[in-house]
Amino acid sequence: MAKPILRVENIHKKFKGTEVLKGLSLTVYEGEVVVIIGPSGTGKSTLLRCINRLTEPDSGDVYLEEQKIEPGKTNLNYIRQQIGMVFQDFNLFNHLTALQNVAIGPIKVKKMDKQKAYELARKELARVGLADKAANYPAELSGGQKQRVAIARALAMDPKIMLFDEPTSALDPELIGEVLEVMKDLANAGMTMVVVSHEMGFAREAADRIVFLENGVVAEMGSPEKIFNNPEKERTREFISKITRLNSVAKDREVL
Amino acid sequence: MIDHIQYFISIWPELFKGLVVSLELSVGALLLGLVIGLPMALMRTYGKGIVKAFAVGYIELIRGTPMIVQLFLIYYGLPDLGILLDRVPAAIIALGINSSAYQAEYFRGAILSIDEGQGLAAQALGMTKQQAILNIILPQALRLVIPPWSNEVIYMVKYTSVAFLIAVPELMARGKMIISQTFKPLETLFWVGVIYIIVLSIIAKVVDIIEKKLAIPGFQMSGED
Numbered sequence: 001m002a003k004p005i006l007r008v009e010n011i012h013k014k015f016k017g018t019e020v021l022k023g024l025s026l027t028v029y030e031g032e033v034v035v036i037i038g039p040s041g042t043g044k045s046t047l048l049r050c051i052n053r054l055t056e057p058d059s060g061d062v063y064l065e066e067q068k069i070e071p072g073k074t075n076l077n078y079i080r081q082q083i084g085m086v087f088q089d090f091n092l093f094n095h096l097t098a099l100q101n102v103a104i105g106p107i108k109v110k111k112m113d114k115q116k117a118y119e120l121a122r123k124e125l126a127r128v129g130l131a132d133k134a135a136n137y138p139a140e141l142s143g144g145q146k147q148r149v150a151i152a153r154a155l156a157m158d159p160k161i162m163l164f165d166e167p168t169s170a171l172d173p174e175l176i177g178e179v180l181e182v183m184k185d186l187a188n189a190g191m192t193m194v195v196v197s198h199e200m201g202f203a204r205e206a207a208d209r210i211v212f213l214e215n216g217v218v219a220e221m222g223s224p225e226k227i228f229n230n231p232e233k234e235r236t237r238e239f240i241s242k243i244t245r246l247n248s249v250a251k252d253r254e255v256l
Numbered sequence: 257m258i259d260h261i262q263y264f265i266s267i268w269p270e271l272f273k274g275l276v277v278s279l280e281l282s283v284g285a286l287l288l289g290l291v292i293g294l295p296m297a298l299m300r301t302y303g304k305g306i307v308k309a310f311a312v313g314y315i316e317l318i319r320g321t322p323m324i325v326q327l328f329l330i331y332y333g334l335p336d337l338g339i340l341l342d343r344v345p346a347a348i349i350a351l352g353i354n355s356s357a358y359q360a361e362y363f364r365g366a367i368l369s370i371d372e373g374q375g376l377a378a379q380a381l382g383m384t385k386q387q388a389i390l391n392i393i394l395p396q397a398l399r400l401v402i403p404p405w406s407n408e409v410i411y412m413v414k415y416t417s418v419a420f421l422i423a424v425p426e427l428m429a430r431g432k433m434i435i436s437q438t439f440k441p442l443e444t445l446f447w448v449g450v451i452y453i454i455v456l457s458i459i460a461k462v463v464d465i466i467e468k469k470l471a472i473p474g475f476q477m478s479g480e481d
Contacts, residue, residue, distance in 0.1 A: 080380055
């Protein structure tokens with residue numbers, strides 16, 4: 001495989017006495033799409049937030065390429081520019097138009113010339129299929145459109161890796177598809193991605209590797225074929241079949 | 257009826273001068289309150305340790321004491337320390353300090369009502385905390401604060417009437433003077449009240465227009481989206 005972009009080593013994180021991450025390690029390689037699945041409360045979101053230090057881990061190391069992220073020593077804001085993040089509930093800036101939402105990062109953080117930043121923002125909006133919504137405010141967009149703007153916003157910083165924290169969980173079923181399409185396009189374009197998601201269809205199609213997280217550690221990981229068809233652990237099999245069943249129930253309901 | 261109107265016409269020049277002073281006091285005090293109140297709100301919301309404790313202490317001290325005590329302290333008390341203030345500056349400082357504590361709490365409320373996720377998203381883009389506050393949180397909070405802030409404007413125009421206790425010649429003080437000359441308290445106070453109502457209605461309308469002008473889709477407090 002290619003060179004590692006992200007290395008997480010032996011991360012521990014406790015919240016109020018409950019240990020959520022218990023010595024988790026994970027390496028992500030350039031161009032790889034890693035989908036993280038696992039029961040709720042196993043620290044999937046916490047893991048993503050520990051990577052860009054929105055949450056400070058209790059112990060353990062994170063490396064972006066060769067650079068170790070050290071509190072106090074590393075320029076955290078510079079590291080974060082290189083790690084795109086997409087949130088479950090979009091977190092768009094409500095007082096800015098879609099175009100401004102995408103351009104503000106380059107303008108304020110990278111000190112890019114405004115004209116250039118807006119040009120870039122238009123390009124990124126077009127990339128997620130929202131060129132015609134540039135002038136709309138978040139409140140005027142559907143959930144799926146909001147999430148696509150959020151993806152464009154992260155892309156505008158030209159990140160080395162993108163983290164997705166349950167990007168479709170807050171969406172109505174009929175809006176999930178458009179977001180997953182954008183994510184698949186990104187994956188095909190070679191973006192390195194870590195995706196926390198229970199969209200098994202997406203995982204099957206786009207993932208290079210599926211990581212099953214349980215009780216704060218990696219319980220099992222492997223190619224989609226292996227995890228879906230031939231998992232080593234009984235627990236993985238149980239979880240996959242449960243999620244797949246829920247997915248198909250949701251699909252049936254959609255059809256009705 | 258004609259009598260009443262003629263009486264009003266006769267006292268209007270005097271009352272108008274008072275109104276101008278009242279509005280000067282209001283503008284001065286509101287601006288001073290803003291200049292102190294906004295930093296206090298930021299210190300109380302984002303500050304830690306002594307910074308936060310200072311802001312909390314200041315706000316609670318000011319809110320917890322009567323405005324009239326603050327006014328008298330500044331006008332009658334400070335000279336003991338060698339600080340002599342004219343009536344109008346003393347009134348503006350007292351009203352402004354009083355207002356700053358309330359404004360700080362309005363701002364804090366507005367800041368806290370912006371969901372935390374937007375701040376996280378800003379930081380995830382690589383913004384510093386200050387950049388996130390300046391570019392993301394404050395532009396929204398300042399819009400949200402307009403309705404409660406307009407309340408403060410209206411309170412302030414009325415509260416300036418306490419300045420008549422240190423003989424600032426504002427609207428109420430002029431009314432009192434007129435009463436002592438004409439012995440017509442009821443008629444005089446009636447017209448003073450009418451002036452307050454008309455001026456405050458105009459101010460409320462103006463604030464309303466400003467609020468609508470600055471409104472962003474999906475962002476109005478009064479729901480018309």
